[in-house]
Amino acid sequence: MRDRLFITTMLVPSMVLLILFYGYPIFDNLRISFTDLSLLGMKKGGNWVGLENYRELFRSGEFGHILFNTFIWLTATSVVLRLLIGLAIALLLNTRALGKLRLAAVSRFALLIPWATPPIVAVVIWRFLLERNGFVNEALIGLGLISQPIAFLADIRTVWPSIVVIMLWNTVPLIALSLLSSLQTVPEEYYEAAELDGATDWQTFRFVTLPFLMPAILVLGLMSVFWSFNNFVYVWLATGAGPGTFTNVLATEVYLKAFVDFRLGYSSAIGMVMAVVMGAFGILYLRLVAQRQLEETL
């Protein structure tokens, strides 16, 4: 009983800090989301409007389009491609052939460059590359694939794939290197046993490699969902949510409503919706990953 009291007492400072750092901003944001607070009226404060901001958000004609962009383009497409390309690169880097050609170290170093590039720099670099007179257009014209330059970040047919490419360039290396380190933990005997059993390359990958990689893929996948769903930088810096509002996602809508339309209350309501969605992913993460890790530890 005394031990329990002692432990509880020792935990109090951490709990107080956690509540102050995380709990207070969330509750304050929740409070603001029930008001009509404006950036022009911050000194006066907002008036209580109850659920009006949420009602307006869910009835807004734009909301479905924004959700689609956030879930399908920003999150699902980028996460799936990130994992697939990351896995492919990790497998390539793990091949013996690359080692024999003494390219393994060089390839890993090359992979570190995009990863070490801050997202803002990555977007600026790609904006130059994708310009009318940029390298990509010149290369495509030079190869005879197109006759006129494409406005990659302004044309609604190319803007989302372009944003996804920028995201992948910047983030795939982390996935690839993480999966590579997992690949290197697969015991060599397993591959030898599979070879003795006459397994094909695909069967070896499917029944030996993949099961070893699955925990890492799960963790990286869920973390990628968090990074992508909340991401503001790539879309905002690449297109400013345009052309029109074609690439508007939840994070850019929060910014647009707060700092362009000055509607802090409405913007907070969008933020709360994002927090709920992220909370659901958080629970999923806890159930699938953290719980398993805890069980393994115990």
Place this chain on the structure above:
Amino acid sequence: MLKFIAAGLIASAATVATLGLASADPVTITFRFNDTEQEVRGAIDEFQKQNPDIKVDLQRIGWKDARNQFLREAAVGQGPDVAHVAQVWVSEMGDAGATLALDDFLQKDPPPNGFADFAAQDLAHGKDGKVYGLPWTTDTWAMVYRTDLLAQAGVESLPSTWEELRAASEAVYKKTGKAGFGFPAGSSASGAIWFLANFYWWSDGKALIVQKDDGSYALGLEQADVVEAMNYYKQFMDAGDNPQSNLAASDAHDPAIMQALVSGNQAMGAMPPNTYKEILKAYEDANPGKEPPFASAPFPHQPDTKSSMIGGRMLVINASSKHPEAAWQFVKYMASEPVFADHYRTQFPAQNSLLKQIDFGAPLKGFAEQFPFARTWGAYASGPVPIGTLWNITQRSFGKALSGQVSTEDAAKELLAEIGKQMP
């Protein structure tokens, strides 16, 4: 003995006071400026030389973030002492309590020729009737043409109607392969399509916001008017004479557009005079000794309508400034004649008396001709919906229409509905 002690104390106090005064630091004020530092560096240095007890720290921020950054800071008692703001922001900033009312200063220590000498006074007032900003610079937008490209395309005179402008742009694109009227068509909040849309409506005697005879405000456009303007500008995008990449450009100052005009890859642009001056300078630097093949001209208009705005910048003092007197000294100096004569030459002064002395010269002739056919924001500024909100909604709707995200009919409907929702 007591006399000696008292004398000693008095002497010590006097010495401390004297030393204290002698070593008193100058008052430091912060000035947040939204254009390039070199435009005002000379003026600030000169001010500090004339006022050794006031030090000015220059901060730089882009126009895109200037307004909300200042509002955020002012709400918590922070921010620069003096800020450079668009004329149309002043009223709402005053109403928000972010800026200091200048009425006392204007009464006790007015600028030469008084406040009455300044243009755009209507925009300097808050809803409470107080003055919250000192008009600093004024300008208007006009059309700028590459005369060599027009000649190659067989366009003999500068367009004076919207139809002629469209035809000239198309002719340039078809006959030279170069861009015609390359305007920034992006949808970001401070973008330029807002201006072009209004110029189109104003030239037809209409306006987005109008004040009725009874003093109330209303939407001054029908859906068909908005659709017409959207369709007009969309033609340039669809036909290709305004490059599709300009859907990602929102600013008249966009480097890609300026460069295209300088290098002769674009024949026409719409811009304020400081942007045009930079283009002329860039051309002269790249082609020393060559006569710049540029001309400026007013936007199309009818004899009794306007087709551009009288815009410009103001200087405001933060409501939380700890040194409002020093800030006022600085504001007054920056609006004085020597600053425009010797240092800040990229802009026109907002005082009518100084404006009259300016020789616009041949390249800027079109801007001088545009001034009589330019209007203030009038009902837009005094109406119930902040100009910033009207601007954002218009930008977004035009961006959607010009990019093909939605039809011009739907975009126009949305624009009017969004603004209508905010009208009382």
